[in-house]
Amino acid sequence: MSRLIVLVVAVLALCYSSRSLAQEISHDSSQYRLPADSSRIFDSAYRARKAQLDMWIKAQRSAAHPQEDFISLYVGYGGYLQILPRDINQFFSERSFRADPTSDRNNYGTIDRAIIIGGQAQLSRSWGIYAEYDYSVKYANTQIDIDTLGLLNAFEELDLIEHAFVVGGMYMIYSGEFYRLRLNGGIGGVIALTTETESKSNASRSASATGYQVNFDILNDFRVSQNVSFTIDLLTRSITTGELKTSDGQTLDAPFGARKTPLSLKPNASNVVYGLAAGLVFYF
Numbered sequence: 001m002s003r004l005i006v007l008v009v010a011v012l013a014l015c016y017s018s019r020s021l022a023q024e025i026s027h028d029s030s031q032y033r034l035p036a037d038s039s040r041i042f043d044s045a046y047r048a049r050k051a052q053l054d055m056w057i058k059a060q061r062s063a064a065h066p067q068e069d070f071i072s073l074y075v076g077y078g079g080y081l082q083i084l085p086r087d088i089n090q091f092f093s094e095r096s097f098r099a100d101p102t103s104d105r106n107n108y109g110t111i112d113r114a115i116i117i118g119g120q121a122q123l124s125r126s127w128g129i130y131a132e133y134d135y136s137v138k139y140a141n142t143q144i145d146i147d148t149l150g151l152l153n154a155f156e157e158l159d160l161i162e163h164a165f166v167v168g169g170m171y172m173i174y175s176g177e178f179y180r181l182r183l184n185g186g187i188g189g190v191i192a193l194t195t196e197t198e199s200k201s202n203a204s205r206s207a208s209a210t211g212y213q214v215n216f217d218i219l220n221d222f223r224v225s226q227n228v229s230f231t232i233d234l235l236t237r238s239i240t241t242g243e244l245k246t247s248d249g250q251t252l253d254a255p256f257g258a259r260k261t262p263l264s265l266k267p268n269a270s271n272v273v274y275g276l277a278a279g280l281v282f283y284f
Contacts, residue, residue, distance in 0.1 A: 071121055076233060076279025078114025083138055085109075085271035088160060088194070091252060094263050095196075096142045096156045101264075113137040116235075116277060126172045130184060132215070134164040134237070136273070149258040154200035160269065162239065164190040164213040177223065184217040192241050192269030198257035207252055209269045211241030221281055229281040237273035244269055 086105040093101035118132030141157040168186020175181075190213040197204040216236045221229040243251050243266045251266040 071284045072281050073119045074231065074279055074281040076116035076231065076277045078111060078275055078277040081111035081114050081273055081275030082108040083111050083271050083273045085160065085269060087265060087267035088269065091263065091265060091267040092140055092158045096144055097146055097148050109138055111136050112139050114277065116279065120170055128170040130168060130170050132166045136162045151200055151258055154198060157197040159195045161193045162190055164188055166213060166215050168215065180221045182219050184215060184219060186215045188213055190239055194244055201257040203257035205246055205256060207244040207246045209241040209244045211239060214238045227283045231279050231281055233277045235275055235277055239271050241269040
C-alpha cells in the first residue's frame with residue numbers, strides 16, 4: 001500500500017513539473033506574439049510624438065526673427081536727401097550770371113528722386129554682405145533776371161543723374177523680434193550724367209563722368225510680418241568723379257549757347273549726400 005502511495009505522489013510531481021516547464025516556454029520572448037490590435041497602440045504613440053514635434057517646429061518658426069534669414073531684398077525711396085556738388089553749384093551759378101558764383105559752392109540742394117534697390121546675405125547673426133543699386137536725380141533751373149547777352153528772362157536748366165552700384169558689408173548692432181538696427185558700409189562705381197539747357201537760344205548739351213561712391217548707412221528695420229520689415233534709413237554718400245565731358249570730349253567750360261567765352265572751371269560731379277529714406281525688406 002505504501003508503495004502505491006509513493007507511486008501516485010511521483011506521478012503527480014512529474015505532471016506538475018511538466019506543466020511548469022510548459023508555462024516557462026510559453027513566456028519565452030521568442031515565442032511571444034502581440035495581440036492583433038496592439039499595433040494601434042504604437043501608431044497612437046507615434047502620432048502623439050509627431051504632433052508634439054510639429055507644434056514645436058511651428059512655434060520655432062513663428063518666433064524666428066526675419067533678420068535671421070539668409071537672403072533679403074530691399075527697396076527704398078529717399079524722402080529727404082541733401083546733396084552738395086560744389087563744382088556743379090559754382091558752374092551753374094556762373095552759367096546763370098550770378099554776381100558771386102564761388103559763394104554758392106557750399107550750398108546744399110535737395111535730391112528730387114532717390115531709389116535704392118539691393119540684396120543682403122546674412123552670413124552670421126552679427127554680420128553679412130550686401131549689394132546695392134542707387135539711382136538719384138537733382139534738377140536745377142533758374143530764370144536770368146539781368147539783360148546779359150540778350151538772355152533776360154531766359155531759363156537755364158541743369159539736371160544731374162547718378163547711377164551707382166555698391167558692394168560691402170553689414171554689421172548687426174541689435175536684433176530683436178520686432179526691431180533690428182544694422183550698419184551698412186560699401187564702395188562701388190558710379191556714373192554721373194548731366195543735361196544742360198538754355199531756353200532762349202534753344203541750346204542743349206549732355207555730359208558724363210565716372211568715378212566711385214562710398215556708402216555708410218544706419219538702417220532701422222521694424223518687423224511687419226514674418227517675411228517683411230518696414231525700414232527707416234539714415235544714408236550718407238561720398239561720390240568722386242572726373243571732369244564732366246560731352247560725347248565729343250569737350251569739358252563744360254567750353255562756350256555754350258549765347259555765351260561765346262569759356263567759363264572759369266571744368267566741373268566734375270563729385271558730391272556728398274546725406275538724408276533719410278524709407279522702404280521695405282523682403283526675407284526669403
